[in-house]
Amino acid sequence: MLQIDLDRSSPVPLYFQVAQVFEKAIMDGVLKPGERFENELALADRLNLSRPTTRRAIQELVDKGLLVRKRGVGTQVVQAPVHRPVELTSLYDDLARAGQEPATRVLDYAVGPVADDVAAQLNLAAGTEVVTVRRLRFSGGQPLALMTNHLPVNLAPEREELERSGLYQALRSRGVHIRLARQRIGAKSADRDEAKLLDEKPKAPLLVMERTAFDDSGRAVEYGSHVYRASRYYFDTTLVDR
Secondary structure (H helix, E strand, O other): OOOOOOOOOOOOOHHHHHHHHHHHHHHOOOOOOOOEOOOHHHHHHHHOOOHHHHHHHHHHHHHOOOEEEEOOOEEEEOOOOEEEEOOOOOHHHHHHHOOOOEEEEEEEEEEEEOOHHHHHHHOOOOOOEEEEEEEEEEEOOEEEEEEEEEEEOOOOOOHHHHHHOOHHHHHHHOOOOEEEEEEEEEEEEOOHHHHHHHOOOOOOEEEEEEEEEEEOOOOEEEEEEEEEEOOOEEEEOOOOOO
16 A cells, blocks of 8 residues: 655645655556556545545546546556657657557558658658658557658668667668757647547547658658657656746
8 A cells, every 4th residue: 555644734735745646656657557546435534634635636647647437447547658858859769768668560651752741841852752651659558659750762661670660760770860850749639540549539639749850961851740649648848947
């Protein structure tokens, strides 16, 4: 049973103190995915808290995607969401570094004339052939992101290589080093195809990221459009007052 020491003289609300302790335990792996969460009434009695306070603490964890309520089962811990710093790294590298067991399924791999909007991003002439790859990325066995990437034919890794490793890792093996990227982050609702692949409900919130990556010489080498499960993924940023 998780030890919780509350500071009842602190200005920090009690519900938030409780939620923070459980959030850290889930993120650190002390509480495992699938583990049953302590009953609300039992937790309130153990901590000498009111049920509304305890209920609010649990709801805080549900809202953050750390707990899920299942009819007939109760409240369970889910896999800790992936948090990713807004840096010039690939999702595969970030997941591997965090011990999240990344895996990839290549859904489509095609060579064809570049679309006008992609040509503008990659600074290519109209009609130039590019490789377009659509991949489903998993973290800990669960679908996390649906990624579409466009690359010049002479730089594109083979399909099999992209199922074994990340795109940036494959590019590095070809001597291509990403030095700069132009990136935009937004949000959208999942369409039926996205919802099915990502194991979400239609119209569920998704994070969207578009990125154009450039190598040492300033050449555009990759343009990607990715969607992520908002319930399982978020970005970290650090803001500095200049």
